[in-house]
Amino acid sequence: MRCLALASALTLAPLVPASAQDMPGSAFEAGNWVGGAIPDDRGAFSHCYTSVGYVNGQTLWVGLYPNDTVSILLSQPEVRFEPGQKFELWVMMETGLPAIGDGEAWDESFAGITYDGIQPTVDFLLSGRYLRMLGMGIDDGFDIDGIAPALELAQDCLARQSGAGGKVLGSAPGGVKGPPKVPDLSKPKTSGVGSGGGLGTRPGGALGTPAPKPQP
Numbered sequence: 001m002r003c004l005a006l007a008s009a010l011t012l013a014p015l016v017p018a019s020a021q022d023m024p025g026s027a028f029e030a031g032n033w034v035g036g037a038i039p040d041d042r043g044a045f046s047h048c049y050t051s052v053g054y055v056n057g058q059t060l061w062v063g064l065y066p067n068d069t070v071s072i073l074l075s076q077p078e079v080r081f082e083p084g085q086k087f088e089l090w091v092m093m094e095t096g097l098p099a100i101g102d103g104e105a106w107d108e109s110f111a112g113i114t115y116d117g118i119q120p121t122v123d124f125l126l127s128g129r130y131l132r133m134l135g136m137g138i139d140d141g142f143d144i145d146g147i148a149p150a151l152e153l154a155q156d157c158l159a160r161q162s163g164a165g166g167k168v169l170g171s172a173p174g175g176v177k178g179p180p181k182v183p184d185l186s187k188p189k190t191s192g193v194g195s196g197g198g199l200g201t202r203p204g205g206a207l208g209t210p211a212p213k214p215q216p
Contacts, residue, residue: 023039026157034052036049036157045162048157048158049064057076057077059074061075062147064157069117071113072133075110079138080108082105083105084104088102089133089135090132090133093130093132094141099124101113101115112136129143130143
């Protein structure tokens with residue numbers, strides 16, 4: 001695993017891949033998190049998501065699919081992937097044991113992992129405040145403060161859009177692995193990781209807190 005040094009947040013321009021627009025009436029916000037429902041190529045419901053942007057240009061994206069799976073993706077401006085590239089990923093919170101599985105790059109900017117079982121995965125993400133994914137060249141801890149209400153809204157979105165309590169067996173995310181929708185650059189950003197470390201593994205690894213929202 002390689003560890004990347006973060007440049008100043010002011011010098012990084014976040015990468016915003018082209019993506020589908022939210023389905024009408026589905027968009028939501030929870031603090032610094034945004035989300036909504038995304039249609040497939042035919043205009044039918046595909047999945048719900050929630051995501052947050054960090055001031056250093058990183059993005060954390062969580063997609064909930066109607067076949068009871070959850071995809072967790074990360075992007076970082078200076079990291080590029082080969083679409084379909086495979087990784088052994090260690091996903092962990094600051095407490096408990098890591099979850100080890102097979103990750104994949106969805107496009108040149110986003111890579112991550114898909115888990116079976118929405119509720120167990122949500123429970124895992126709610127077990128701490130800091131998320132870390134090791135094995136794909138983004139070796140940092142991510143402050144996910146505020147993810148609980150965002151995931152609750154995403155689950156509500158899935159239940160409404162799928163019409164079956166958020167679980168429809170047989171559909172699959174494999175056909176919709178396009179670039180995920182990421183936060184609007186005009187939205188407030190979460191400060192994320194302090195440059196020089198991540199999740200206490202190296203000196204200077206203090207994690208940030210959500211950036212204050214601009215006052216009217």
